[in-house]
Amino acid sequence: MTIDYRKTDKAHVWHPLFQHQRLEETPLAVFESAHGTTLVDAEGREYLDAYSALWNVNVGYGRQEIADAVYAQIQKLPYYPHSQINVPATVLAEQLAACLPGDLNHVYFCNSGSEANETAIKIARQYGRQTYPGENRYKIISRYRGYHGFTYGALSATGQARRRKAFEPLVPGFLHAHPPYCYRCPLGLDVSSCSIACADEIERIIQSEGPETVIGVIAEPIIGGGGVIVPPDEYLPKLRQICDDYGLLLILDEVITGFGRTGKMFACEHWDVQPDLITLAKGLTSGYLPLGACVASTAVFNAFLGESDENKEFSQVCTYGGHPVACAAGIANLEILQKERLWENSEKVGAHLLSKLETLRNLTIVGDVRGKGLMIAVEFVQADGTHLETATTNRIVGQLREKSIIVGKSDMLLTNRKISFSSHHR
Ligand SMILES: Cc1ncc(COP(=O)(O)O)c(C=O)c1O
Incomplete structure (x- = not known):
């Protein structure tokens, strides 16, 4: 049975981020079912899904309430465009406004995290034209290592050469600053004395470009795919202040960090920062159906x-934006999250896991262990502290899979050339 699926898949399916020539060497799993945090493959073998699929199945697999809500909504009204009102979208928007910080209260629905960021970028640019009519404010600043999606605008904000290089040139008007990556500070500084110079770099970019040309800053509160980079506590409040000082919009991409993953409902609550725009997907439905906002x-x-x-109306339309069935899944998902207060579970279980993983630090291959809630990374290094080679990282991920644990990996390297880094690293 499995062999047939593999054969058919090999003949017809093009998988993301996968070198098909290596299919024999690294066969893909055929997952057929799941419950809780457990995935089951076609041979009946069980795995702990420590990656939460793609950081998104926040309420776990097999939630009957979501299945029931989806079934009921398909029978009632499977689809109508969001040019008119549909009840699940309205209810979900109200519930989101109630649990989001501050006055984030107008929800534009779409289908994915990339589309949510694409939307935020476009809202920011249109906002700039309408709010500063005599100026030409369109530039957006993001950070290296940040990931915002695969569509052209979101990819242009993304700061990962590995994702961008095949598709360049990208959209004009995107600038990148160094991230608050304290383990390997790109500015060569130490967090105990740096005064958060990486945030100052953003201000310097604004001044160098001319504030009248810049409209916003987009950032993940904790960089996810770029290596689980938790900023120092002063960083996000400083970004907020810089945006306020220059009349810019702060866009926080909470596609991964939203919906309880980091120990709060939304990660920006850790630092008490309210963005002007927040982007959501993944945990918005826990992956049961595609939905972004x-x-x-x-x-x-x-x-x-x-x-x-x-x-002045926002000039963007999306056929499946506000899809009633996806929104019904979102309502049921949010109800579970809130009833079970799952952000508290992330905080508690995450702290336990982090403390256990900390014990790995005495291994030569472990350079850093970091995270918040259930968003945790172990950074592997070579004996001299430089980045681990991709092949070794892949081997570790493969060996964990053999031990029935699924984890994700982040590998930013484009070159093996070593860069010296500052003295606080071993
Ligand atoms: C922080 C962040 N933003 C945006 C996206 C894009 O979301 P999607 O893959 O749903 O388009 C991702 C995807 O992993 C992400 O991690």
Whole structure:
């Protein structure tokens, strides 16, 4: 049975981020079912899904309530475009506004994290044109190592050469600053005395470009795919302040960090920072159906109000945005999260896991252990402290899979050339 699936798949399916020529060497798993945190493959073997699929099955697999809600909504109203009201989208938007920090209260629904960021970027640019009519504010600053999606705008904000290089040139008007990656500070500084110079770099970019050309900063509160980079506590409040000082929008990409993963419902709550736009996907439905959202503050939303002949409406449409069935899944998912207070579980179980993983630090191959809630990374290094080679990383991930544990990996290397780094690393 499995062999047949593999054969058919090999003949017809093109998988993401996968070198098909290596299929014999690294066969793909055929997962057929799942419950809780356990995945079951076609041979009946069980695995602990320590990666939560793709950081997204926040409430776990096999939730009957979501299945029931989806079934009921398909029978009632499977689809109608969001140019009109549908009840699940309205209810979910109200519930999101109630649990998001501050006055983030106008929800634009789409289908994925990439689309949510694409939407945020476009809202920011249109906002810039409407709010500063005499200026030409369109530039957006993001960080190296950040990941915001695969579509052209979101990819342009992404700061990972590995994801970008095949598709360049990308969209003009995106600038990148160094991330708050304290383990290997790109500025060669030590967090105990750096005064968060990587945030100052963002201000320097704004000044160098001319503030009248910049409209926003987009950032993951904790960089996910770029290596689980938890910023120092001063970092996000500093970004907020810089955005306020220059009249820029702060866009927080909570596609991974949202919905309890880091020990709070939303990661920005750790630092008490409210963005002007927040982007959501993944844990919004825990992956049961595709759904993304970009949520705007009152001030941003109000900038789009005007007489019809002013043409201020947000000029983007998405056939499946606000899909009633996906939104019904979102409502059931949010109910589970809130009833079971799953962010508290992330905080508790995450702290336990982190403390256990900390004990690995005495291994030569372990350079750093870091994370927040259930978003945790172990950074492997070579004996001299430089990055581990991709092949070795792949071997570790493969060996964990043989031990029935599925983990993700982040590998930013484009070259084996070693860069010296500052003295606080061993
Ligand atoms: C932080 C972040 N933003 C955006 C995205 C893009 O989301 P999607 O793959 O749903 O388009 C991802 C995907 O992993 C992500 O990690």
